[in-house]
Amino acid sequence: MKKGNNTWTIIKKEFARFFGDKQLLFTTVIMPGLLIYIIYTLMGSGMSKMATEGADDLVIVRVENLPESVAPLWENLPATALLQQPISEEEIENLEDKDLNEVLARFPKGFDTLVAHYSAESGELAPNVEIYYNSANNASSRVYQLLEGSLSAYEDQLSNRFDINRADSEEAYFDRANQDDVLGSILSKLIPMLILMLLFSGVMAIAPSSIAGEKERGTIATLLVTPMRRNELALGKIVSLSGIALLSGISSFIGIVLSLPKMIQADTAGIEMGLNYTSADYAVLLLTILATVLIMASMVSLLSALAKDVKNAGTMIVPFMLVVMFCGLTPMFQSGTPVGLASYLIPFYNSIQVMTSVFAHEMKWLPAIVMLASNVVYTGVAVWGLTRMFNSEKIMFSK
Amino acid sequence: MNEILRVEDLTKTFKLSRKQQKIERTDRNVIVAVNQLSFTANKGEIFGLLGPNGAGKTTTLRMLSTLIHPDSGDAILDGCSVVRQPEEVRGKIGFLTSELKLEDFFTPNYLFDFFSHLHQVDEAIISERKQQMFSRFGIDKFAEVKVANLSTGMKQKLSLVISLVHNPDIIIFDEPTNGLDVLTARVVTDYLQELRSEGKTIILSTHIFSLVERLCDRVGVIIDGRMISCGTLDEVCNGLSLEDRFFEIYKEVKGGEE
Numbered sequence: 001m002k003k004g005n006n007t008w009t010i011i012k013k014e015f016a017r018f019f020g021d022k023q024l025l026f027t028t029v030i031m032p033g034l035l036i037y038i039i040y041t042l043m044g045s046g047m048s049k050m051a052t053e054g055a056d057d058l059v060i061v062r063v064e065n066l067p068e069s070v071a072p073l074w075e076n077l078p079a080t081a082l083l084q085q086p087i088s089e090e091e092i093e094n095l096e097d098k099d100l101n102e103v104l105a106r107f108p109k110g111f112d113t114l115v116a117h118y119s120a121e122s123g124e125l126a127p128n129v130e131i132y133y134n135s136a137n138n139a140s141s142r143v144y145q146l147l148e149g150s151l152s153a154y155e156d157q158l159s160n161r162f163d164i165n166r167a168d169s170e171e172a173y174f175d176r177a178n179q180d181d182v183l184g185s186i187l188s189k190l191i192p193m194l195i196l197m198l199l200f201s202g203v204m205a206i207a208p209s210s211i212a213g214e215k216e217r218g219t220i221a222t223l224l225v226t227p228m229r230r231n232e233l234a235l236g237k238i239v240s241l242s243g244i245a246l247l248s249g250i251s252s253f254i255g256i257v258l259s260l261p262k263m264i265q266a267d268t269a270g271i272e273m274g275l276n277y278t279s280a281d282y283a284v285l286l287l288t289i290l291a292t293v294l295i296m297a298s299m300v301s302l303l304s305a306l307a308k309d310v311k312n313a314g315t316m317i318v319p320f321m322l323v324v325m326f327c328g329l330t331p332m333f334q335s336g337t338p339v340g341l342a343s344y345l346i347p348f349y350n351s352i353q354v355m356t357s358v359f360a361h362e363m364k365w366l367p368a369i370v371m372l373a374s375n376v377v378y379t380g381v382a383v384w385g386l387t388r389m390f391n392s393e394k395i396m397f398s399k
Numbered sequence: 400m401n402e403i404l405r406v407e408d409l410t411k412t413f414k415l416s417r418k419q420q421k422i423e424r425t426d427r428n429v430i431v432a433v434n435q436l437s438f439t440a441n442k443g444e445i446f447g448l449l450g451p452n453g454a455g456k457t458t459t460l461r462m463l464s465t466l467i468h469p470d471s472g473d474a475i476l477d478g479c480s481v482v483r484q485p486e487e488v489r490g491k492i493g494f495l496t497s498e499l500k501l502e503d504f505f506t507p508n509y510l511f512d513f514f515s516h517l518h519q520v521d522e523a524i525i526s527e528r529k530q531q532m533f534s535r536f537g538i539d540k541f542a543e544v545k546v547a548n549l550s551t552g553m554k555q556k557l558s559l560v561i562s563l564v565h566n567p568d569i570i571i572f573d574e575p576t577n578g579l580d581v582l583t584a585r586v587v588t589d590y591l592q593e594l595r596s597e598g599k600t601i602i603l604s605t606h607i608f609s610l611v612e613r614l615c616d617r618v619g620v621i622i623d624g625r626m627i628s629c630g631t632l633d634e635v636c637n638g639l640s641l642e643d644r645f646f647e648i649y650k651e652v653k654g655g656e657e
Contacts (some may be wrong), residue, residue, distance in 0.1 A: 227490035
């Protein structure tokens with residue numbers, strides 16, 4: 001006889017089970033990342049296409065009674081041809097055809113004089129400009145925005161008393177946030193929640209089958225009559241589940257990272273997609289993900305062990321999943337991360353807060369250490385609990 | 400004879416749910432499955448626990464295998480207590496029951512290695528023993544076939560082999576021929592006799608008289624969780640056939656209750 005660690009034997013067996021099942025491997029590890037990449041890329045392309053469609057199409061702008069004051073503003077608009085002519089009702093009706101790249105504008109006769117003599121205090125209606133367009137036609141809609149924008153600017157100019165944030169030079173910019181902070185703010189609200197969801201989906205894909213499934217199939221009893229200690233079995237199950245869930249999470253994360261620039265159209269939004277995080281940020285992020293997946297696998301394993309069968313395990317895990325998802329949403333409703341260290345003792349919420357602080361370039365060591373230490377302690381407690389469950393004939397063999 | 404197993408006042412009760420109370424047609428919420436059971440088994444013998452369904456045979460064997468804990472009493476297997484040293488006990492026994500299943504996904508080859516590692520068997524011995532056992536039971540041809548694709552008989556033979564990967568001195572079989580086809584049943588009973596000749600101790604439960612008569616050196620008759628009679632076949636049978644003697648005992652016990 002030899003001495004050895006049965007935890008490692010259990011981990012190897014769980015990995016052999018997982019990697020030997022090509023279908024499970026594909027659906028749990030490869031598919032999430034691939035699907036996320038494909039879906040986000042397609043969504044990004046779709047949105048980009050919608051945003052740029054019709055940008056270069058020539059639009060005929062027919063104008064009735066074009067005033068001298070407005071003519072210089074409208075004559076040099078990009079991709080437009082300005083025609084001065086009376087507008088008939090038939091032409092307005094024809095504009096319902098969404099393939100017609102046209103905009104019709106009708107000014108009242110003597111527009112400039114009317115505007116000059118108009119007083120808001122008189123109580124009379126102001127001179128009205130009618131601009132007809134078709135919002136289903138991107139080109140027509142784009143030119144409408146240009147015309148409406150230029151008229152609004154002209155209207156402001158007529159009663160100009162003061163300016164806000166006037167750019168006196170090309171270098172002048174008033175939003176003092178740097179690009180890192182802008183990107184960090186976006187990522188800190190989105191990515192932690194996504195990571196939590198992806199890790200959970202990885203755990204969910206395998207945990208119910210790993211313990212409740214073994215109970216259901218009767219294979220757990222075969223393990224329990226070996227001389228292996230129950231804590232070795234518990235630790236082996238939790239570590240292997242964590243490893244597999246982590247693979248699933250990594251796959252999904254790669255999918256997100258590759259598709260994110262396309263999804264948020266970083267080039268058109270003017271955001272530089274350089275992730276300027278320090279190696280300490282990356283290290284804390286990695287440790288946080290590891291600690292999160294450990295506690296997640298631990299909790300789901302406990303529920304799975306309590307369940308009678310795989311179906312029952314799925315039902316029991318759903319409320320827990322909702323709580324975890326709620327924790328994932330908290331960065332959306334709060335500004336900054338909590339100051340008190342006690343908040344970093346709450347499982348899942350603590351992971352989310354640390355990840356949020358990392359992405360927002362606000363990572364502090366003490367909260368991160370409290371989160372890591374508490375999650376390791378909770379995992380230890382879960383291993384102890386799972387060991388007790390493996391020792392409980394009522395839990396292991398109840399039908 | 401060298402005593403290798405001593406069972407002392409082993410008792411196990413189960414709580415009954417309302418549903419179980421209805422099925423059992425009883426108002427009691429607790430059922431005594433094993434009631435102060437005591438017996439011994441010697442090295443190199445086959446000891447049979449004989450009794451009707453629900454007599455407590457399986458519960459007794461599950462306690463001996465440490466799958467469930469006794470409420471009171473103890474069993475000492477080769478010097479180790481099922482109450483205080485369950486891990487050591489599990490290292491000394493091979494336990495087989497229809498309740499124990501093998502994962503369909505794996506091959507016999509993988510499962511033999513896996514359970515050998517859990518039993519801390521030396522690497523050099525694993526390969527030799529696997530070859531020997533697989534060849535003995537005709538599993539060698541199916542060594543790389545997933546359990547899911549094996550025939551029922553082959554699965555049962557594999558379960559037997561897996562329970563013995565560590566070459567234990569004490570082998571506990573719950574209804575060893577239950578559900579087996581006649582050919583597999585014969586292979587198993589022949590193998591049990593072979594194990595006895597190697598000096599192994601076998602504790603089996605059954606309700607089949609012929610099996611006890613053919614295999615067992617000593618027998619214990621259990622009814623309602625209590626050991627009613629225990630000894631060699633001659634001692635228990637008292638000049639009658641085992642079947643006749645069993646029904647005589649059963650009538651005495653049940654008649655007394657009525």
